[in-house]
Amino acid sequence: MTDRSELVALVGHPNVGKSTLFNALTGGRAKVGNYPGITVDFQQGSFRTPHGRRLELVDLPGCLSLDGDSPDQEVTRRAIHGEIEQLPAPDLVIAVVDASSLERHLPLVIELLELGKPLVVALNRVDLAERDGLRLEPDKLSEELGVPVVPLRADAGKGIVELKQSLRTPLPAPSQRDWSDTAARRDTAHRIAAVAARRATAHHETTSDRLDRVLLHPVLGWLVFLAIMFVLFWSIFSFASVPMGWIEAGQEWLVGVVEGAMAEGDLRDLLTSGIIEGVGAVVIFLPQILMLFFFIGLLESTGYMARAAYLMDGFMARVGLSGKAFLPLLSSYACAIPGVMATRTIPSAKERLVTIFVAPWMSCSARLPVYLLLIPMLLGGRESTAVQSLVMLGVYALGTLTAFFVARLLRGRLGPDEVEQHFMLELPSYQAPQWGYILRHVLDRGAAFLRKAGTVILGIVILLWAAQTYPKSDSDDPAEQLSHTVVGRVSDAIEPVVRPLGFDGRTGTAVITSFAAREVFVGSMAVLFSVDESDDEAETRDRIRERIAAETWPDGSPMFDIPAVLSLLVFYIYALQCLPTTAVVAREAGSWKWAIGQFVFMSLFAALASLVVYQVGSLIAGS
Amino acid sequence: MKPARIPDLELDSLTSLSKARVGCDFQIRAVSGPGCDQLRKLGFCESLQVRKLAHGRNLICSVCGTRLAVSRQLAEQVLVSPVAA
Numbered sequence: 001m002t003d004r005s006e007l008v009a010l011v012g013h014p015n016v017g018k019s020t021l022f023n024a025l026t027g028g029r030a031k032v033g034n035y036p037g038i039t040v041d042f043q044q045g046s047f048r049t050p051h052g053r054r055l056e057l058v059d060l061p062g063c064l065s066l067d068g069d070s071p072d073q074e075v076t077r078r079a080i081h082g083e084i085e086q087l088p089a090p091d092l093v094i095a096v097v098d099a100s101s102l103e104r105h106l107p108l109v110i111e112l113l114e115l116g117k118p119l120v121v122a123l124n125r126v127d128l129a130e131r132d133g134l135r136l137e138p139d140k141l142s143e144e145l146g147v148p149v150v151p152l153r154a155d156a157g158k159g160i161v162e163l164k165q166s167l168r169t170p171l172p173a174p175s176q177r178d179w180s181d182t183a184a185r186r187d188t189a190h191r192i193a194a195v196a197a198r199r200a201t202a203h204h205e206t207t208s209d210r211l212d213r214v215l216l217h218p219v220l221g222w223l224v225f226l227a228i229m230f231v232l233f234w235s236i237f238s239f240a241s242v243p244m245g246w247i248e249a250g251q252e253w254l255v256g257v258v259e260g261a262m263a264e265g266d267l268r269d270l271l272t273s274g275i276i277e278g279v280g281a282v283v284i285f286l287p288q289i290l291m292l293f294f295f296i297g298l299l300e301s302t303g304y305m306a307r308a309a310y311l312m313d314g315f316m317a318r319v320g321l322s323g324k325a326f327l328p329l330l331s332s333y334a335c336a337i338p339g340v341m342a343t344r345t346i347p348s349a350k351e352r353l354v355t356i357f358v359a360p361w362m363s364c365s366a367r368l369p370v371y372l373l374l375i376p377m378l379l380g381g382r383e384s385t386a387v388q389s390l391v392m393l394g395v396y397a398l399g400t401l402t403a404f405f406v407a408r409l410l411r412g413r414l415g416p417d418e419v420e421q422h423f424m425l426e427l428p429s430y431q432a433p434q435w436g437y438i439l440r441h442v443l444d445r446g447a448a449f450l451r452k453a454g455t456v457i458l459g460i461v462i463l464l465w466a467a468q469t470y471p472k473s474d475s476d477d478p479a480e481q482l483s484h485t486v487v488g489r490v491s492d493a494i495e496p497v498v499r500p501l502g503f504d505g506r507t508g509t510a511v512i513t514s515f516a517a518r519e520v521f522v523g524s525m526a527v528l529f530s531v532d533e534s535d536d537e538a539e540t541r542d543r544i545r546e547r548i549a550a551e552t553w554p555d556g557s558p559m560f561d562i563p564a565v566l567s568l569l570v571f572y573i574y575a576l577q578c579l580p581t582t583a584v585v586a587r588e589a590g591s592w593k594w595a596i597g598q599f600v601f602m603s604l605f606a607a608l609a610s611l612v613v614y615q616v617g618s619l620i621a622g623s
Numbered sequence: 624m625k626p627a628r629i630p631d632l633e634l635d636s637l638t639s640l641s642k643a644r645v646g647c648d649f650q651i652r653a654v655s656g657p658g659c660d661q662l663r664k665l666g667f668c669e670s671l672q673v674r675k676l677a678h679g680r681n682l683i684c685s686v687c688g689t690r691l692a693v694s695r696q697l698a699e700q701v702l703v704s705p706v707a708a
Contacts, residue, residue: 064664103687104666132688186668310692314680422658422697423681424665427690
């Protein structure tokens with residue numbers, strides 16, 4: 001007998017509740033949602049049975065059968081057969097099936113039975129099945145299949161203890177049966193389903209049917225979709241202002257404490273102008289980022305995401321993609337990394353490559369602080385939140401439309417698929433949001449953002465503060481002192497390069513620092529543009545923005561006029577400034593060449609677009 | 624490709640899911656064409672009942688209580704006959 005705990009694998013169709021069951025069993029934090037393809041890689045946890053036995057659990061991506069050909073289904077097939085290096089073959093399989101659709105799910109269970117491994121069937125969503133008029137008979141199902149069947153509601157935690165109790169080890173392997181072909185499996189599945197889940201003959205209209213009549217209507221559906229997107233951006237601007245005020249007040253209080261406790265000098269300046277102001281300038285956007293993740297979580301959890309994919313399929317087809325590519329692209333609005341990983345659900349390899357290539361142009365949450373700094377500058381701070389939201393929507397639309405345009409070009413060059421692919425998607429029933437999971441996901445993302453602020457961003461603002469403070473000159477003139485420092489020298493060196501884009505050397509330096517992470521730009525700007533500030537008074541976010549907006553060129557003309565701000569905005573829409581994304585692209589595309597090509601292309605495209613916007617904008621403004 | 628087990632005369636009376644009327648129940652009689660494997664995995668199997676819910680570039684139907692969206696080209700490969708009310 002080996003020392004390792006036995007491994008239990010969760011297998012089932014996409015969106016059947018495997019990750020919810022995984023969380024219920026292990027107390028884990030796996031991401032859950034209500035659309036097919038949330039889980040694209042396996043995740044592991046452990047739990048104890050009521051008898052105290054510790055079992056390892058692995059949650060596998062959804063698959064319709066064990067011969068699925070998309071990369072996520074390949075992960076499941078290989079895991080079941082023990083072909084994944086870091087994962088032993090499972091000792092036991094829990095087949096998770098949707099009780100309201102046994103006819104569709106049982107063929108996979110039968111395939112699993114044929115493997116001869118101990119198997120337990122988790123009959124999930126029994127509440128929804130009974131609500132739809134099904135008469136479930138789990139005992140008969142167990143009798144027919146020859147394995148334990150446990151009815152449960154993973155989302156409500158009901159039936160979890162019974163499921164744990166059923167995992168007695170060693171479990172007897174099911175009697176070896178071979179249905180020889182898929183048709184025989186299907187016939188058996190239909191016969192068993194007819195016995196174990198008797199369906200009312202008449203189709204009755206469900207709430208989801210009624211909602212879909214509106215939400216998937218060719219005209220009304222689009223109006224609702226656009227309204228949802230507008231409300232999302234509007235709330236990011238309006239609702240977040242209260243908690244942002246609290247963070248701002250906390251920052252001011254902290255600066256006051258430090259200034260009260262320390263004598264004037266470099267260390268105090270590092271703490272106030274460097275760390276508190278630099279990191280604070282980024283952290284202040286935390287409420288807005290949390291709000292974005294909250295809304296995306298809400299859309300995923302209710303089942304609306306799949307509807308959005310359905311609506312978008314026609315549009316996506318015009319750019320050579322399908323509705324299946326829409327889900328990864330939409331996820332990329334939160335973060336490109338899960339978006340790129342979600343492309344595993346796309347069956348066409350060429351479509352997957354194109355989607356990976358353009359995904360970083362869906363504006364991710366890391367760009368939000370930059371947009372939130374620049375958009376009010378563009379509007380002169382006079383416009384209402386509604387106008388700001390519209391501009392924000394336009395910024396997102398620009399990135400998205402350019403992504404579609406490039407996808408069209410690239411898809412044309414890659415040629416058609418060897419096997420023609422068609423759109424197929426399950427539209428899950430609408431359900432009340434799983435608030436607990438949404439909240440947990442939002443908090444996890446918030447913690448990740450704060451970790452980044454406390455590590456990468458903190459490190460960079462400290463380096464920047466040092467670079468714009470040292471070496472010291474003998475002069476008392478702040479401008480002369482600045483030109484003597486490392487930042488002053490770097491700025492002078494790069495200014496001729498970035499000047500045609502409308503940036504001065506300091507802005508250019510801030511842009512360069514943000515290649516490590518986009519959000520750094522805001523902190524860098526706060527640090528780099530604070531050098532000639534003589535008073536020690538704590539400044540509000542608006543005043544930081546005002547101070548940057550008031551900067552002038554040596555000839556007295558405003559540095560951040562409309563063409564310059566537009567140029568900066570355009571640069572951040574297009575530049576790929578995220579090293580982890582490049583690493584994930586290399587892994588998912590299976591080629592560093594593809595990842596580096598994407599990075600170089602997007603950086604050059606961003607610089608070129610900025611140049612055009614600034615030069616044309618200046619011509620128009622000057623005429 | 625002619626689906627197996629369906630006599631020619633009966634085949635003539637079948638209609639494809641893409642041309643079937645919205646809001647009606649049908650029985651799937653044959654699934655035939657290049658996408659038939661995928662369609663069967665998704666749940667479009669012979670003898671099951673299907674209700675067509677919406678028409679369009681991708682049509683929506685309900686199979687065994689699950690709403691599925693499939694492209695019109697795929698729906699063309701599903702042959703159905705009406706279910707008596």
